[in-house]
Structures are given as C-alpha cells and as structure tokens.
Amino acid sequence: SEPLIALRQTWPEEFVQRYRQAGYWRGETFPGFLRERVGRYSERTAIVDHEKRWTYAQLGERAETVASGLLALGLQRGDRVVVQIGNVAEFYGVAFGLFLAGMIPVYALPAHRITEISHFVRKSQASAYVAQQQYGGFDYRTLARELLAREPALKQVVISGDAAEFAALQDFKHDAARLSAPDPDPQSVAFLQISGGSTGLSKLIPRTHDDYIYSFRASNEICAITENSRYMVALPAAHNFPMSSPGALGVLYAGGTVVLSRSTAAEDAFALIEREHVTDLGLVPPLALLWAQAAQHTGRDLSSLKVLQVGGAKLTPEAARRVIAGFGCQLQQVFGMAEGLVNYTRLDDGESVVLNTQGRPISPDDEVLVVDDQGQPVPIGQSGYLLTRGPYTIRGYHNDDAANARAFTEDGFYRTGDVVQQSADGYLTVQGRANDHINRAGEKISAEEVEDHLLAHPQVFDAAVVSIPDEYLGERICAFIIVRGEKPRAPVLKAWMRERGVAAFKIPDQIVFVDAFENTAVGKTSRKQLRARLRGEFLDAQ
Ligand code: J2J
Incomplete structure (x- = not known):
C-alpha cells in the first residue's frame, strides 16, 4: 500500500503558515488526543451504549487492543480500513484503535451495501474491512463474503460478534510491544469520510489530524461542550455531523460522555435521555419534528436537555418553531458538510436568527463567497452559489482528479453546490442547491x-x-x-x-x-x- 506520506492534504504553504500562526492547527493528533484524555479523565464515563459503559481508561485499553490485533494480523501503518459499525461503543474502539495503529479508517454507514462498500474499498485501496456480525437486522458477514469475491486485493475481514470464518474482533489480544509506533504527522490524513454524493458515486474526503481536531475543538466552544456534557448520538455514528459538530469526538475531547442510541424511535431515545441525563443532541429535521411531537405526550423526563441541534437538511422557520415548542429547550441550527465548512447559530443568538438562518461559520478564517453563474460575488442578501475555503475545508477529494476539477476553483475554493443568502453579519440561509x-x-x-x-x-x-x-x-x-x-x-x-x-x-x-x-x-x-x-x-x- 501507499506510504502514509502520500495521504497528505495539500494546502498551499502560505495557508499552512497562516492556520498554524492563528493557533488553529496545533500539531495535535488522534493518538495524542486519546492518550491525553485517558490520562486526565481515566475513571470518568466516556461512552455508553445499550449494553456497555466504558470509562476513558477502558476506551483507551480497548483502542490499544484493537490496534495490537490489527497489527498482529499483518496490517500495516498507512493501510486503509473500511469500517462499517453502527451505534455501539465498539465504533469508537475501532476508530481509535486504527488511529493508534497508524491506519486510516474509511467510514461507511450501516445502510451501505455491497455496491457502495466495494466502491469504497477500491477507491481507497483498502487492505481490510471491519464490520459487525449484524446490526439493524442485517448480516454483514454475507456482505463480507461477496466483498472478498469482488475485491481480491482486500487482505482481511474482521468481524465484531460471531465472526464465522473471519478474524474475530473480540479475540484480539492486548500487546504493548506492538504499540510503540511514533505519532503520525499532524498534517497527514487521519481518515477518509464519505461525501454525500452530488454526482455519481460517493467521493472520499481526506481529513487531517490538525484540521479535524480544530473543527471540533472550536465547535466545543461554540456549543459550550464541557466535561459535564452528555451527548447523544442518534444519527449514524459514522456521519460527520454526530462525529464532529461537535459530535462524539468533540465531547470526548472535552472529557464528557457519549451516549449511543441504536434506535431512532422517539420513545427509545427518550428513555435513554432520561436515564443518562443527556444534555446535547443532534438530529436531522424529520426526526426533530417527530420527536418534538412525541415529546409533548411522553411520560419521560427530558429536562436534562440543554441544546437540540438540527442540521443535515433545511429546517424551515415554521418547523423550527415546532421543534422549540415541542422540546422546550434551546435550538441550534447546524449547516455543515463532510468536506469541511460548518455553520452554527450561536447559543446567544436572538430568536429570529435561530428560526431563519442556518448559522455562521466556525472560524474567522472560513472564507465564504456567494457567487452568480459567472462566478462573480453577488450583493449581500442575494442568493448565489456558496464557495468556501478555510482551515478545515478540504482542497481536494482523495484520488479523484475529475471530481476535483469540477468541485474546486483554481484558487482552492470548494464549490458546495448549495444556494445560499448571506446577511451583513455573515449568517447564511440555505435556499436550495445547484447540483442534482x-x-x-x-x-x-x-x-x-x-x-x-x-x-x-x-x-x-x-x-x-x-x-x-x-x-x-x-x-x-x-x-x-x-x-x-x-x-x-x-x-x-x-x-x-x-x-x-x-x-x-x-x-x-x-x-x-x-x-x-x-x-x-x-x-x-x-x-x-x-x-x-x-x-x-x-x-x-x-
Ligand atoms: C440545509 N442544508 C443542509 C442545513 C447540511 C454538520 C451538519 C450537517 C452535516 C451534513 C455535516 C444543512 N440546512 N442545516 O457534515 O458536520 C446539506 C447541504 C450540504 C450537505 C452536506 C456536519 N446541513 N445541509 O449534512 O456531508 O446541501 O454533511 O452541502 O452529509 O447537506 O451533507 P453532509
């Protein structure tokens, strides 16, 4: 496989300098982040799922075991590994295990099937596929068999649960001797995220340690995440929103607790909110509306909820009103993308901003352009195509020159495909989109x-x-x-x-x-x- 160094994102040197000097890129890495938090928060609860509660120490131990086991199978630093795991603690055990082993996760969603997984394996030249025996009623071992038949370059399949003929994640042994590898270059690619797929098949999004850690560290500040935050993941854990805005990674970075829900049914989630005193939660608009309705009749105590985030698709002002009325907690709109740029309404914004806009960017160095068909900036308040570049927005997809030629301008702006209006104070309202x-x-x-x-x-x-x-x-x-x-x-x-x-x-x-x-x-x-x-x-x- 390609050496690690080949998987670098290419910001021009002047931007690298700027982002470092501004203190956005601090040279932190995922292995360093994990070690530091495991040391500092050791006995606090890191992750809760339907059957497990892991302290930070246990998360660290589990990640080391996963890393040792993957290395013992003969996988190497720099190898890409497609991960398809649902909302269980093991998702983070595997993600951090891969980081510790210097390997690069490629995050598939549980809903993906052979066509998509095969594409991810090929596009990333993955060496391994890690999945669960079953999740949501689907048996991923059947998918794995078909995958091996289609992708002969794939070396390993690792299964959590009953592994059948495959390597069993549960059998991995902790082996400190294998874990002496140096930390990765903070500017190297930490993982590949999956694009929402505007044209054709999903593209792979290379995110670096420096840029991604900046995005959730800064999100934590905007969202007031602390070690007392208890954040529920109800959307798929692998999706960029519940991963990083501020998501599970932000919450772990702050020393808080991540609570995983396997179910998106309101009553299941409400029971978990009550039991775990969940404070923060991110949903897509349809779920937010359903839950808001259910919240008015539930017998569950939801009073621990402080902030309900809604994003991923447009929340209309009327829907926003209903969500606020239903939950009685603070609403935060989130307009983000796995390619980078994330906008939030701020916790001290007035009602009209929270109802009518999708927020403003995280970073003072997020550059936002709203342009017409000719690429010329439109006046403030008028609709146009959103282009962006900044300290956590990619400059290109992984291994895809054709897509990059379409999706990025010559000076490195990402064409989001979204049609927005920008107000004088920098808030964006999504109006629609340009692509199909x-x-x-x-x-x-x-x-x-x-x-x-x-x-x-x-x-x-x-x-x-x-x-x-x-x-x-x-x-x-x-x-x-x-x-x-x-x-x-x-x-x-x-x-x-x-x-x-x-x-x-x-x-x-x-x-x-x-x-x-x-x-x-x-x-x-x-x-x-x-x-x-x-x-x-x-x-x-x-
Ligand atoms: C309208 N459209 C929105 C919103 C995303 C945080 C939140 C969401 C995502 C995400 C994410 C929208 N109103 N509030 O990665 O970190 C549409 C836009 C955008 C595309 C990106 C995060 N929030 N969208 O949804 O990569 O069209 O990321 O370009 O899945 O979703 O999709 P995705």
Whole structure:
C-alpha cells in the first residue's frame, strides 16, 4: 500500500503558515488526543451504549487492543480500513484503535451495501474491512463474503460478534510491544469520510489530524461542550455531523460522555435521555419534528436537555418553531458538510436568527463567497452559489482528479453546490442547491447514481431521477422511466435495486412511467434541464 506520506492534504504553504500562526492547527493528533484524555479523565464515563459503559481508561485499553490485533494480523501503518459499525461503543474502539495503529479508517454507514462498500474499498485501496456480525437486522458477514469475491486485493475481514470464518474482533489480544509506533504527522490524513454524493458515486474526503481536531475543538466552544456534557448520538455514528459538530469526538475531547442510541424511535431515545441525563443532541429535521411531537405526550423526563441541534437538511422557520415548542429547550441550527465548512447559530443568538438562518461559520478564517453563474460575488442578501475555503475545508477529494476539477476553483475554493443568502453579519440561509443530489431526510443521494442502477435493468430504456418535495422527508426520490418492451412493475424495479446491493435509502420512493422525455427538448437535452422539467411537470400535475 501507499506510504502514509502520500495521504497528505495539500494546502498551499502560505495557508499552512497562516492556520498554524492563528493557533488553529496545533500539531495535535488522534493518538495524542486519546492518550491525553485517558490520562486526565481515566475513571470518568466516556461512552455508553445499550449494553456497555466504558470509562476513558477502558476506551483507551480497548483502542490499544484493537490496534495490537490489527497489527498482529499483518496490517500495516498507512493501510486503509473500511469500517462499517453502527451505534455501539465498539465504533469508537475501532476508530481509535486504527488511529493508534497508524491506519486510516474509511467510514461507511450501516445502510451501505455491497455496491457502495466495494466502491469504497477500491477507491481507497483498502487492505481490510471491519464490520459487525449484524446490526439493524442485517448480516454483514454475507456482505463480507461477496466483498472478498469482488475485491481480491482486500487482505482481511474482521468481524465484531460471531465472526464465522473471519478474524474475530473480540479475540484480539492486548500487546504493548506492538504499540510503540511514533505519532503520525499532524498534517497527514487521519481518515477518509464519505461525501454525500452530488454526482455519481460517493467521493472520499481526506481529513487531517490538525484540521479535524480544530473543527471540533472550536465547535466545543461554540456549543459550550464541557466535561459535564452528555451527548447523544442518534444519527449514524459514522456521519460527520454526530462525529464532529461537535459530535462524539468533540465531547470526548472535552472529557464528557457519549451516549449511543441504536434506535431512532422517539420513545427509545427518550428513555435513554432520561436515564443518562443527556444534555446535547443532534438530529436531522424529520426526526426533530417527530420527536418534538412525541415529546409533548411522553411520560419521560427530558429536562436534562440543554441544546437540540438540527442540521443535515433545511429546517424551515415554521418547523423550527415546532421543534422549540415541542422540546422546550434551546435550538441550534447546524449547516455543515463532510468536506469541511460548518455553520452554527450561536447559543446567544436572538430568536429570529435561530428560526431563519442556518448559522455562521466556525472560524474567522472560513472564507465564504456567494457567487452568480459567472462566478462573480453577488450583493449581500442575494442568493448565489456558496464557495468556501478555510482551515478545515478540504482542497481536494482523495484520488479523484475529475471530481476535483469540477468541485474546486483554481484558487482552492470548494464549490458546495448549495444556494445560499448571506446577511451583513455573515449568517447564511440555505435556499436550495445547484447540483442534482436529493436530500432525503439528511441522506444525500446522487440522481445520476440511481439512474445508473435503473438503466442496468433490461426493461428500462431511459431513466431520470428527481427530487420531489415531501412533507416529512423534506424530499423524496422519484424516478421517471421510459420502458423498453414490456413494462416492469414498480416493486420489481425497487427489488432490482435492492438485489444489486444498494443502500435502501437510495431506492426510489416513487416510480412514474412516461412515454418520452424529449418533447420540448431542442436536440440534446441536458439531464439537468430534463430533471428540472420533469420535476416541474410532475408537481403541476399533482
Ligand atoms: C440545509 N442544508 C443542509 C442545513 C447540511 C454538520 C451538519 C450537517 C452535516 C451534513 C455535516 C444543512 N440546512 N442545516 O457534515 O458536520 C446539506 C447541504 C450540504 C450537505 C452536506 C456536519 N446541513 N445541509 O449534512 O456531508 O446541501 O454533511 O452541502 O452529509 O447537506 O451533507 P453532509
């Protein structure tokens, strides 16, 4: 595999100097962070899941055991390892274990299936796959078998739980002799996060020790996270929001407690909030609305909650009002992206800011540009495309020149694809987006990727996938299909996607058969225009 040094993010030297001098990049690393907290908070509770409670000392011990075990299997520093673990303590045991071993986690979501996992393995040139025996009713050992068949370069599969023929995570032995490796370069890549997928397949996002630690250290200050914070992870632990905004990592950095919920059902979560006196919590808008409603009738005591964060998709002002009324605690809007930039409404912002904006950036050195179609800045208060660059925003995706040419300007700004308005005091309000992804309850789905799967079906002549507004999900996926020969039934097409091994959240909610796309087209229709037209016609017709 490639040496560690090849996985560096490339900020130009002048920016490196600037971010260091400003004190954003302090040369901290994940192994250093873990060791320091384990020493300082040793007997305090770090992580609680449905069956375990780990102190900081136990988290440290577990991470060392995972690191020793991975090294004993013959994996090496710098190796990429795809991790697919749900909301259990072991997620952090494995993540920190990989950091201690100098390996690079690639964070998949539990919902991902063979198609996505295979892509992550190939794109990252991963040496290993670590997963659970089962989570959410799915057996990941079957996925692992298929993965080994498809990806011969993959050297190891490690399974938590009953490992069958694979290496068992539970059998790893602590071996101090293997753990003498030097700390990584703070500017090297610590892990690869998965992009929301605007066009085509998900891209891999290289985040460095320095930049990522800065993002949650600064988030802690904005969100008032301390060693007394008890933060609940109800969204998938691998997602960037509950990982770092300020997320589990911010809370562990501060010496607080991370409480993991396997369930997103309000009553399950409320029981945990009551039992663990949860103070902070991050949700996507649809869950926040459901829980807000349930909170009004629950017998559970939710009075420990201080701040409810909502992000991942747009929260309208009316929805924000309902969330505040339902929970009776403070609302914080969070507009972030795994590529970097995160905006928060501040805890001392007035009601109108909290209801109507998605906050402002973390850092004084987050550069935000709002531009028109020609790339020219628009006047304050007008809508435009959001471009950004800064001390924790990537300068390029991992190993993807074509995507980088599209997604970054020549001077290193990331084209977020979001359409926003910026107020005079720097607050952003999200108005929509420029690219073709669908934001289904915070899950980002590339229209193009879904079309590709549908087009592989023999009875599909052409497919156009669009988002349709949905009262509950925000948006749902609608596929317009022109058939070839006999018309397939919609459930057959959905089952087809499932059988191809695609995450369930990408399967169209609705399939509409049409005779043609091209009636108003002049010559070649751009898919973008086509999608816009279909969306419009469909909404008119409803
Ligand atoms: C509207 N759109 C939003 C919001 C994200 C914190 C919070 C969220 C994410 C995340 C994250 C939005 N209103 N409040 O990584 O650290 C849409 C935008 C954005 C895309 C990024 C974090 N919050 N979005 O959602 O990488 O379109 O990160 O560009 O999954 O989600 O998606 P993702």
